[in-house]
Amino acid sequence: MDQTARRFAERTAQFTQIVRGVKDRWDAPTPCAGWTGRDVLAHVIQTERDFLGQQGFDLGAAPDLADPARDWEEHAEQVVDIVDRDGVAAREYDGFFGPTTLGATMADFYGWDLLIHGSDLARASGQPWSVDEEQAAALTAVSDGWGEALYSEGICAPAIDVPEDASPTDRLLARLGRDPRWHP
Known part of the structure; x- marks a missing residue:
């Protein structure tokens, strides 16, 4: 494969x-x-x-x-x-x-x-x-490769601020415009 x-x-x-x-x-x-x-x-x-x-x-x-x-x-x-x-x-x-x-x-x-x-x-x-540090870095690198297109309509909302000590998962979700504290 x-x-x-x-x-x-x-x-x-x-x-x-x-x-x-x-x-x-x-x-x-x-x-x-x-x-x-x-x-x-x-x-x-x-x-x-x-x-x-x-x-x-x-x-x-x-x-x-x-x-x-x-x-x-x-x-x-x-x-x-x-x-x-x-x-x-x-x-x-x-x-x-x-x-x-x-x-x-x-x-x-x-x-x-x-x-x-x-x-x-x-x-x-x-x-x-959740993702670990390596997975978060890989997913962020792919996202970064799209530049501003990442925040085009229908892709991701603007990034959300999180504390510096946030977990890799929370940092990734926030980078992609998802609130890490969200719950249904």
Whole structure:
């Protein structure tokens, strides 16, 4: 498996564990203002479907999210399979920030999205979620690479101040405009 495909698959597996833990809290509010857990999951699925569709992959009909966990797992299996196909991850294209590969985009943009929205689902459903210093640094580096585009409409809200002794998790969430003290 290509390294970027592996990183995407690992992040998908982490997100899947959180999705399984949401249970019956799909309509609970999340740190994404105005979005429920179901809305967050719909966003994650739709953005991955849109990107892969633009790259020429047909994922069939979109799930209706009547059974969000099952629908996610079917979607995730299909997407990981596509990214793992011979040569797919290495396929080059002109991305938003210039030339890149499909695998890099799936690992570093959509994988980043899975981790951050994983925190949203975890927090909305009362599950623990945290990152260590190394993970926080890696996620922040990816975010920094987007420059001001990070704070474009629909991406992240402006950064929130936190104390200097805040945990890596709290610093990351605050950097991405999410209040670390948020709870449903």
